[in-house]
Amino acid sequence: MLALRSAVRLGLSAFRAASLTVPAAPASLLASRVTMMRSFTNSAPALLAAAARKTGAAKKPAAKKKTTATKKKAAPKRKVAAKRKVAPKRKTATKRKTAAKKPATRRRRVVLTPEQRLTRQREARQKARRAEIRALPKPPKRSPSAYALFVKETPRIGTENVVDAMKRCSALWKELPLSEKTKYQEQSNALRDVAAAEYRKWAAKVGDETIQKINRVNRAKGVARRLVPLNPAAKIPGSVFIIFFKDQSDKGLLDTTNITGNNESVKKAKKAGELWRGLSAAQKAPYQRLFEERREAYLKTKSA
DNA sequence: AATGACAGCTGTTTCCGCTC
DNA sequence: GAGCGGAAACAGCTGTCATT
Numbered sequence A: 001m002l003a004l005r006s007a008v009r010l011g012l013s014a015f016r017a018a019s020l021t022v023p024a025a026p027a028s029l030l031a032s033r034v035t036m037m038r039s040f041t042n043s044a045p046a047l048l049a050a051a052a053r054k055t056g057a058a059k060k061p062a063a064k065k066k067t068t069a070t071k072k073k074a075a076p077k078r079k080v081a082a083k084r085k086v087a088p089k090r091k092t093a094t095k096r097k098t099a100a101k102k103p104a105t106r107r108r109r110v111v112l113t114p115e116q117r118l119t120r121q122r123e124a125r126q127k128a129r130r131a132e133i134r135a136l137p138k139p140p141k142r143s144p145s146a147y148a149l150f151v152k153e154t155p156r157i158g159t160e161n162v163v164d165a166m167k168r169c170s171a172l173w174k175e176l177p178l179s180e181k182t183k184y185q186e187q188s189n190a191l192r193d194v195a196a197a198e199y200r201k202w203a204a205k206v207g208d209e210t211i212q213k214i215n216r217v218n219r220a221k222g223v224a225r226r227l228v229p230l231n232p233a234a235k236i237p238g239s240v241f242i243i244f245f246k247d248q249s250d251k252g253l254l255d256t257t258n259i260t261g262n263n264e265s266v267k268k269a270k271k272a273g274e275l276w277r278g279l280s281a282a283q284k285a286p287y288q289r290l291f292e293e294r295r296e297a298y299l300k301t302k303s304a
Numbered sequence B: 001a002a003t004g005a006c007a008g009c010t011g012t013t014t015c016c017g018c019t020c
Numbered sequence C: 001g002a003g004c005g006g007a008a009a010c011a012g013c014t015g016t017c018a019t020t
Helices: A002-021 A029-041 A044-056 A061-085 A087-109 A115-136 A146-153 A160-173 A178-206 A208-221 A240-249 A262-276 A281-303
Strands: none
Touching: A240 A262, A240 A281
């Protein structure tokens, strides 16, 4: 190794001396110098390669010395640069990945049971669902009732607490003359119209699909309030049974005397179901035709 | 889910201090 | 920030049925 190093050193010295002596040496001369160097650096392929590269660089004599100096240092520099550019990047990338994956690595150490995994998946779904619900637009507030307006206008006395204030409001409301109550009712009616207009404006902005989505969420939460779609007229017509039920109800043919239940509407529905099941196909046919006619009309309206 | 009917039930609205 | 407590009024949901 030492012999090789000294040979390279000698070769470089000779090459440097020759370059300095003849700055504007032609390419052919440089080639002969390279041939000369071969005798010194026969065992140094890297230096030969550098010299061969120098042959090309000889076309720019002014930069020769500099280039020669670069030749020796440039290669290692390139290596350093390469290291800096590639290796550190890899390190950075690795660090980034490591940093990003650290929690994951930690998680991997914890062996989750299938139940835990399912719980986490469920929690993630719930989180996403909650975010989706939060993102839904909020409908405008409903208009206050007459009593609500009265409560709003009734000032609280001193340090009276909410409960006492509301009790007092209740008592005052009961004693309030009908003419006064009517005033609040009229105010409420006016605000209801304003609220209705605001709702229509909001509904037009968000669209019926969003309204239906909000209704689904509210239903799931057990919230009774259902938002009215902007275009309730474009409804799917009732089923064949519904048409039959309405027809029978209109004709007063739903006798509920033998039907059990507390709710008359429910009893009527039960009676209608009973009658419907007793109908033949021929008896059902007129209701079927009526349903198909309405359905076609609905589809035409929808596609228009 | 929507369609019809409708009695009965439930949620929402107002006020605001308090708790979680 | 949401919910509760209190009241009253009222809007709107529920329950039933069969079918698409």
